[in-house]
Amino acid sequence: MQVDPLVLQSTSSESDVLVQSDIRQYQVRPKLSDDESRRIDVLVSSLMWRDMRPFHIVEGQGFRNLVHGLNHQYKIKHRTTYQAITERTYKSAKSFLLDVFKHVNYMGITTDMWTSIRNDSYITVTVHWITDDWKMMHGVLTTECMTEANTAENLSLRLTNVLAQYRIVSNKISATVTDNGRNIKKAVDLLDDWTQLSCFVHTLQLCVKAGLDIPAVSRMRVGARRLVNHFKHSSKATAALREKQFSLRPGKTVLDLITECPTRWNSTFDMFDRLLSLQWCIRAVLTDFKITKPSVASSLQMSSSQSLVHVLKPLKIATTMMSASKYPSILWIYPVLFTLQKKLGSGDVDRVQPPIAKQLYGNKLINVFFASNWHRKLPVLASVLDPRYKFLKFIDNDATKQEVYCHLKGQITEFAAKNSDFEQHLQSESTNEAQTFDPFEDLCGKDTEKQTIAAPEDDIEAYLREPAQPSDSDPLQWWKLNAARLPIMSLMARSYFCIPATSVPSESVFSSGGHIVNAKRASLTPANVNMLVFLNKNAHMMV
Template sequence: MSTELSQANCDDEYLVDEDIDMTEVTSQSEVKRRKLTSKVWDGFTKIRSNASEVQDFKFDPEKSRMDFARMIIKHNYPFNMAEHEYFEIFCNGLQPFFKLVSQNTLRADVLKVYQEEKDKLYNLLDELSCRITLAIDICTSDHQNFAYTCLTAHYINDDWELKKKILAYKYIEYPHDGETLFNLITDLMLEWNIDRKLFSIVVDNATSNDVMVRLLKTWLCDKSLLYLDGDLFHVRCSAHILSLIVQDGLKVIEGFLNKIRESVRYLNRSPYGKQKFNIAINQVRVRGKKKVPMDVPNRWNSTFLMLETALSLKEAFCRLEKIDRNYEQNPSEEEWQVAQVIKGGLEIFFNATSQFSGTNFPTSNVFFFDICDIQVQLREWEISEHECLRLMAGPMKEKFEKYWEGCGLVLAIAVVLDPRFKMDLVEYYYVKIYGSDAGRYVQRVRNAFFDLYNEYRGDLSISKNSNDGVVADGSSSSLFLNAAKDDKFSGFDKWYMERYSITRASKKSEVEQYLEEPLLPRKKKFNILHWWKVNSAVLPILARMARDVLAVLATTIASEAAFNVGGRVVDASYTSLLPEVVEALVTTNDWIESRNKKSVESNVEDITK
């Protein structure tokens, strides 16, 4: 059938027997032409008869072995899969010449793939023309005295795409001190040759991390490798800080939520109560979720979700009180109102944490809005009519301001690089936050922005000077210095250079032009990286600066882990493997990109509305 279809669709000429009536042939040709133009054939592939276009398949056992190792890495399959009887039967059915290897050989293949991919990434990072933000996260193990340090690089590549690459996943004794961590991180930076490419480092709020960052900052500043003497270097993990802040607030209002917790506990421990509650839901015709989750320690989002669901089923709880005599925990109307207030307060932190720790890490310009909104809300809570909010505000505000002092500057600079807001949003929020003292804080951001720009301009001048052998702005001056050898033009040279200097002195810099331009109209979707990519020819120095600043992230962790103050835990399946194998599996899994999936990049659309 396939041969006939191929011949029916080929472009070769046909041999015609002389005895055949040509009228019949013509008629057949018409039929053939109609068939070829018919939509019936749209679903078929036209096969040409040129044999040179057909390539014979050649089985490569070495390539298949490496592909198998990559499959194990990418999909987290166990090493003993190579010894599964029916997997071997399956492979044999596809290619009898492919022989599965032992677990030991497979481990060696995994390490070989790891080294190959590591070399590729090393070369990629070595050629980067931008700076890198490092994120450090510690994953502990259950009931064991060791942990793994995860080192991740975030950067914006030459195509203006935000990228994330796990550089290392190193075994370390736990607990450990800051000096031990410092030695580990410096060794890794030198191994990857990125010590001269760092912009900032993001860590969670731990004493050992503070010591490590302080030592690291001193080490880098001694070599003049950080911008603004390292003022933008240390960034605390926002998701972790917010979790600690919320936990402090929840501790002081524990008693306000007792009735709701008891109500949820009653449903979970009593099948009869659960049955009655379902009847109550049907009677009051409440739609949506019918199961109320119980909150758990160390996961404050579970408290928010419990309140959110319970409040949506308030009518059902009130009905349950009437149809179930055993249910005595129904909150009073006042207690329901307090729960609504607390839920509203937690929602601000819930939304901010969800944005900070999404699957796609956003660019740093979007963090400023949420951080400022939280600070404004905490100030309003201090004078709220609700006692629960006033009680929460004190400890939460104290911890928040300590955090804000450490990372507020870099986030403010990031939003200034957003052409929709620039310095105007900083001024707007700082007036709300600092009142009459706002001018001093606004000026600090402005000065830092200009100072950072000047340092980038200096770097660009040095780069041009080393590449071209002339001063960065001096093509004209070099020309006229040479021409000055001719006495006839010496007067003209002097006159021109004076005029040229005055013109250059009066010309506005990139940063002045950028800040004086009207704000870009806000749209529902806005790709800030694309905007800077398009405008990099007009604002080359600022674009170079934006490329580094916008890659700064606000968190070291993602998704549900962001709500957990108990820390991250090493996957149980890794505890029995050698540390070098664990590192190979974790890092290479991140490095190998799926063919049918987009690479990890920033959600650069406008998240603010």
């Protein structure tokens, strides 16, 4: 075979071109120290639990290229090394929490169950407390695999063992929040000195669930699901829907339709709300017979969902607001319930579609949350201890308000009598006062009135004489500034405010657990699942 001399000459000339060397490649870099190498080891191991990555990621070529590009002197270790570092981090973090809980006197906990892809049953327990600086804190105590049957007796034993691991005595637990499962509610009841509260959101959704099955709403849901499924199963229709959004909703984010999911709260609202937002785009696709066959279009009805969206929207707002862990939520339960109840009776809702509104969450809402002695329940008392809602303006009946105040006075007196932390608080205050040198007191004698501590009844009377705080103020910051002058009530507020309104904190662990125990990591041991979930969910407390 002959080679063109011109091509040969061109190739030869290109290979002879000299490229100037970069002076940086001749610089002598200091050798990677052992301390720096260990620091990188820790960072690599933290990648696994912070971002939910499997340990075998260190064996991938892409990861090795990345690390070599960042620091070519660092030698990647075997994955068992990073797993050992993670285990040490777990032990250190658990010891940190043990030390924190020594100084925490009031905690609220939540618990729930979930099943992994391996069909293993797990129980998760979360803890919530308020710091000395009046800041809300939360963490995960455990995510344990339950090999035994999920009976009430076994669950109560698990809960007791979890607290024992962290040396938490039961009288520190203000309340335990669970869903409405019979076994878990009975498990808490079996523990004599524990207080059980049902998850507000779960209970609210149970009130709505029956209403969603009434014929009028059921027909709307069936038609909506059929419409959404048409677009989900047709790439042509989905592409056309997106194109219509560019022309009919210029400048707005392109949205996809949402499918109703029975296990997801608010998914019915989300489905109808999205259909309502895209109704004109959907109609444009259905009436374009180049995209949708006439026979198919005639079977897909675009029913008016505005009435249902209008009724379900308050539920969406309430559940979203009540599911947060960064601020006290229990004090909102009854203000939210009364607001929902008033919306049911308002002319605005009745004009839209009164049967749907009343059957969705009418009688059941009243029967569940406003049973006998509802005004004596812990969430109502928590609302009084919130300086924004202390006048109970959401309650129209003045007699009921007075009953709440009287019950709170009795609870405060009882709380002060049996609460050892309160006694220690008073003793420390008295000791500090005695050690203070006052020349005037030394000359004229000790002022005994200065040592008098206001009775609980006096505290609450003084508290109620002051104006309410603005609705956008922070109740925790208010108590931080006023705890010294209202010591008994501040301790009670700390005890109540740490209780979550929902068991969502435990349920949110399910998503993290699902990322860990997936199809590619189905062989992960329960101990490692617990360790990785613990580190991931408590990362906000770790430096």
